[in-house]
Amino acid sequence: MFMVAVAKSAWHPLGRQIGTYLAWINKAYSRGSVSLVSGDPRIAPTASFNFLADHRDLQRLKSAFRLMAQLVSTAALRNVIEYPVPSSYGGFAKALGRRTLRNFLLTAPVSVAIDALPGLRRQFLHKGVAGGAALEALLADDNVLEEHVRSNAVGQWHACGTCRMGLADDRYTVVDPSTARVHGLDGLRIVDASVMPTAPRANINLPTIMLAERMSDLIIADLRSN
Ligand SMILES: Cc1cc2nc3c(=O)[nH]c(=O)nc-3n(C[C@H](O)[C@H](O)[C@H](O)COP(=O)(O)OP(=O)(O)OC[C@H]3O[C@@H](n4cnc5c(N)ncnc54)[C@H](O)[C@@H]3O)c2cc1C
Numbered sequence: 684m685f686m687v688a689v690a691k692s693a694w695h696p697l698g699r700q701i702g703t704y705l706a707w708i709n710k711a712y713s714r715g716s717v718s719l720v721s722g723d724p725r726i727a728p729t730a731s732f733n734f735l736a737d738h739r740d741l742q743r744l745k746s747a748f749r750l751m752a753q754l755v756s757t758a759a760l761r762n763v764i765e766y767p768v769p770s771s772y773g774g775f776a777k778a779l780g781r782r783t784l785r786n787f788l789l790t791a792p793v794s795v796a797i798d799a800l801p802g803l804r805r806q807f808l809h810k811g812v813a814g815g816a817a818l819e820a821l822l823a824d825d826n827v828l829e830e831h832v833r834s835n836a837v838g839q840w841h842a843c844g845t846c847r848m849g850l851a852d853d854r855y856t857v858v859d860p861s862t863a864r865v866h867g868l869d870g871l872r873i874v875d876a877s878v879m880p881t882a883p884r885a886n887i888n889l890p891t892i893m894l895a896e897r898m899s900d901l902i903i904a905d906l907r908s909n
Pocket residue numbers: 840841842874875876877886887888889891
């Protein structure tokens with residue numbers, strides 16, 4: 684699992700005034716799927732992420748939430764964090780994520796106003812950022828926290844393993860690890876994040892590049908030997 688603290692939650696003036704703790708699961712137990720809906724290659728397949736299908740993922744996110752709440756209530760952080768609230772990546776936070784002049788102009792006056800007016804600041808954080816949810820209420824009732832996690836957890840863009848590599852006699856594998864060839868098909872190799880047998884424990888861009896370097900060597904060797 685990952686947990687990070689960011690001093691600036693977004694690029695715009697408002698985001699620059701709000702710090703965030705966030706946590707995510709890299710090695711999730713839940714598994715999604717990609718399914719063909721047609722034999723026609725022009726028809727896109729369907730993808731189901733199946734987030735939180737495995738209870739252990741839900742438990743881990745709840746634990747992470749509690750840990751973050753504990754952190755903000757430590758003596759050291761209480762002095763620098765004025766008003767901790769639960770937040771999520773959705774609604775207007777997501778809409779304002781796009782770098783546009785409009786979003787800059789929308790957020791600039793609010794950032795000045797909440798800086799100058801403590802009452803407005805709390806109101807904004809409670810209603811605007813937390814959507815009316817209070818940290819204490821979430822921590823006091825496990826069912827409420829679970830509902831909060833279920834409603835607000837989002838993916839973290841590390842989808843992988845939909846054509847995993849492995850031995851041909853395993854019905855869940857697609858790609859031969861030594862040649863990148865698709866089992867049972869001629870003329871097709873796959874080299875990308877989809878061949879990962881399981882999700883790595885860290886972000887997957889570097890592992891994907893590493894995999895491509897390794898696989899290109901193996902493909903050259905395979906071509907030379909044939
Ligand atoms: C918003 C976002 C943020 C991310 N942040 C991070 C991060 O901070 N750190 C990190 O480690 N990872 C991050 N990732 C994950 C990482 O970028 C991907 O896991 C990685 O790029 C996967 O590599 P890939 O080669 O499998 O697929 P991709 O990089 O998606 O490459 C697929 C390529 O195939 C091309 N393509 C698609 N269809 C066709 C077609 N029909 N014909 C020809 N070409 C086609 C696409 O244009 C694309 O260039 C992030 C991903 C996203 C979406």
